[in-house]
Amino acid sequence: MVEKTYSESWSEYELLDAGNEKKLERWGNIVTIRPERQAYFKPGMSEEEWNKRAHLEFVPKGNTAGNWITRQALPEGEWKIQFKDLTFNLETTKFKHVGLFPEQVTNWKLISNHLAKPGMKMLNLFAYTGAASVVARSKGAEVTHVDSVKQLISWAKSNMEASGLEDIRWMHEDALKYAERELKRGNLYHLIVMDPPAWGIGANKEKWKIEQKLEGLIEVASQLLHPGGLLILNTYSPKVKLKEINYYAKKHFKKVEISELWKKTFTGKDMFFGHLLRAYR
Structure with a gap:
């Protein structure tokens, strides 16, 4: 039987409900409705209740992009949420995301625990807006943040600064190519975090798919x-299976913990958020 890891909410974020291929979330004092394929069940609240609560709803157009609809007036001020002593800046994008994957809170806590000793180094690949980077830096670790999108690196810098931190190393680069060069340079880390998308475009516009890169990344x-x-x-890709991740990880690591990542809504619905690997060398 596959183990399930449940990620909890915290005071500034709550997965209120899910269903009918959508999810209702509270980010600080702003509530959003976003598409969610894994929410294939009936929601716990009525549609009327969702619409009453929501400030913003993302309406998809095509397979990737879409538009945000304002359902009620937004609170004044910048959109930020706190996680412990850290601050994350949020904003709407044309791809339904708002700049944070809150189900990753279970990994942020593990990062904090693993980097408890002084002088530790973390490499964050496919680092997005840098939540894991900021968490690691707040523990005093030396952090290298790698992403192929310049705008996301700028967003990550703003999160570092909003959290009162400095000196994260920023690399605008393809994650696998950077990791391979680090290997040639003889650099080693105490923690590596990877959150690769199902497909992507590298810093030099080269296209790739995670199922073609997975074993190389793990190795x-x-x-x-x-x-x-x-x-x-x-990994969230439907083309990458849990047993495949497990097979590659056991080839290269001494201890492997593999599970599905889940989150429970306030209304008691269980929702799947992908596969999770924790592997110790």
């Missing part, structure tokens, strides 16, 4: 870690 991560080092990897 190079194992070679970049100190003994006892930890790899945290999430």
Whole structure:
């Protein structure tokens, strides 16, 4: 039987409800409705209740992009939420995202625990807006943040600054190519975090798919870690199976913990958020 890891909400974020291929979320004092394929069940609240609560709803157009609809007046001020002593800046995008994957809170806590000793180093690949990078830096770790999208690196910098931190190393680069060069340079890390999308475009506009890169990413991560080092990897692609991740990880790591990532709504619905690997060298 597949193990399930449940990610909890916190005071500033709550998964209120899900169903009919949508999810209702509270980010601070702003509530959103966003598409969610995994919410294939009936919601716990009525449509009327959803519409009454929501400030913003994302309406998709095509397979990827769409538009945001304002359902009620937004509170004044910048859109930010707190996680402990850290601050994350949020904003609407044309791809339904708002700049944070809150189900990753379970990994943020593991990052904090793993980097408890002084002088530790973390490499964050496919680092997006940098929540994991900011968490690691707040623990005093030396952090290298790698992403192929310049705008996301700028967003991550704003999160670092809003959290009162500095000195994260920013790399605008393809994640696998950067990791391979680090290996040649002989650099090692105590923690590597990867959250690769199902497909992507590198810094030089090269296209790739995660199912073609997965084993290479896991292998190079194992070679970049100190003994006892930890790899945290999430994947949401339906083309990557849990047994495949498990097979590759056991080829290169001494201890492998693999599970599905789930989150429970306020109304008691269980929702799937992908596969989670925690592998120790």
